[in-house]
Amino acid sequence: MVSTFSERCYDLLRKVPRGRVTTYGEIALALGSGGARAVGQAMNKNPYAPQVPCHRVVLGDGKIGGFASGVKRKIEMLRNEGVVVVDGKVVDFDNKFLGFRVPKTL
């Protein structure tokens, strides 16, 4: 396989600009899967270290979720990019959330 599920996640996540955040569920749907856990698995194994902003991925509720190097580290990086996190939740999450799936031009 030249393009595994994980690689697709990285490629998609790579498009996320700085100061923006996305959710596992959105990525999963964007890849044609409803398994947000599968995305998290890919992030955990993420061989494409700092290249891929895996720290910009949070839960669908705006929560941070987890991180391979420690949730605290994730929050620190996010705060460094302009994403404020309080009580383990992203501030203005809905405003900073970035959807992948192309919206239906209705």
Add this chain to the structure above:
DNA sequence: CTAATGACATTTG
């Protein structure tokens, strides 16, 4: 192929 795991999401009490 089956079973187990995991950085989630949704529903129910």
Add this chain to the structure above:
DNA sequence: ACAAATGCCATTA
């Protein structure tokens, strides 16, 4: 709102 249970999907043993 929080905790527990169930569902969903990809990866690994």
